[in-house]
Amino acid sequence: MLFVDECHLCWGDTCGYVWGRTDRRIEIPITNQRERQTYFGALNYTTKEFILKEYDTGNGENTKHFMEFLQEKYIGKKIVLIWDGASYHRSDVVKSFLSSVNDGKLSKDWLFTCILFAPNAPKQNPVEDVWLQGKNFLRKIWQLHNSFPLVKFLFKFFLEHRFFDFPKIDKYSPCSDLI
Numbered sequence: 700m701l702f703v704d705e706c707h708l709c710w711g712d713t714c715g716y717v718w719g720r721t722d723r724r725i726e727i728p729i730t731n732q733r734e735r736q737t738y739f740g741a742l743n744y745t746t747k748e749f750i751l752k753e754y755d756t757g758n759g760e761n762t763k764h765f766m767e768f769l770q771e772k773y774i775g776k777k778i779v780l781i782w783d784g785a786s787y788h789r790s791d792v793v794k795s796f797l798s799s800v801n802d803g804k805l806s807k808d809w810l811f812t813c814i815l816f817a818p819n820a821p822k823q824n825p826v827e828d829v830w831l832q833g834k835n836f837l838r839k840i841w842q843l844h845n846s847f848p849l850v851k852f853l854f855k856f857f858l859e860h861r862f863f864d865f866p867k868i869d870k871y872s873p874c875s876d877l878i
Contacts, residue, residue, distance in 0.1 A: 700744040701769065702868075703782040704826035705757045708834070708854055710734040710847045734847040739765040740858070741780075742826050747862040749829055751855060759790025766796060766811065781814045783824060788813070825867045833858045 710733075737757050741750040752768055754761040769778055782788055801809040816823045836857045837850060844850050 700779040700781065701741040701750075702744065702824055702826050703739070703741045703765075703780050704824050704830070705785070706738045706740060706830045706833075707757070708736045708738065708851065710850065736847075736851050737761075738855075740826050740829060741765075741769060742829060742863055742868075744868065747864045747868070749858050749861065749863055751858050753851075753855075757785070757787055759787045759792035762787045762790065763792050763796045766793070770800070770810070777808075777810055777812070779812045779814065781816065781824075783816050783821065784818055788815075825863070825865070828865060828867060829858065829863050832861075832863070 737754045739752050739754060739757075739761065742748075743750065750769065750772065752765055754764070766778075766780070769780075787793065797811055797813065800811055804810070806812070821827050833854050837844070837854055840853070843853075
């Protein structure tokens with residue numbers, strides 16, 4: 700069972716707030732806010748491992764590619780994705796992919812099962828907390844950021860070398876029979 704979400708990391712995201720005098724605004728210059736990287740991420744409910752993949756944008760084709768990536772990682776295993784209702788999750792490309800991998804099987808035997816979070820409820824998805832932890836890490840070390848490639852490296856390194864176990868994940872223990 701995997702919780703899935705996408706994140707768009709922008710060069711300006713690395714600059715947050717800092718401590719300073721309350722009567723004076725502190726600004727950190729941002730050289731180029733247009734540099735951006737899209738990530739697809741999946742949090743494994745059982746192992747608490749976070750799987751991350753970079754893409755140029757979030758769309759149906761990249762969603763399908765990420766699902767194929769997960770299929771390669773979990774060869775021969777049934778995969779349950781729990782994600783939001785983003786339009787590209789419901790795209791024709793994704794529907795076609797799901798149809799091809801689950802073709803002719805009973806729903807209990809599907810290789811991919813997709814479950815939606817409630818509409819407009821990002822707080823339900825534990826991956827949102829993972830993204831927040833990654834961005835907060837970057838904000839804490841903002842003074843080291845001299846290039847966007849370095850920011851992307853640090854973000855990816857932080858997320859791929861941690862296990863994420865926080866109370867929100869435990870809310871889904873009744874769903875563990877889906878595994």
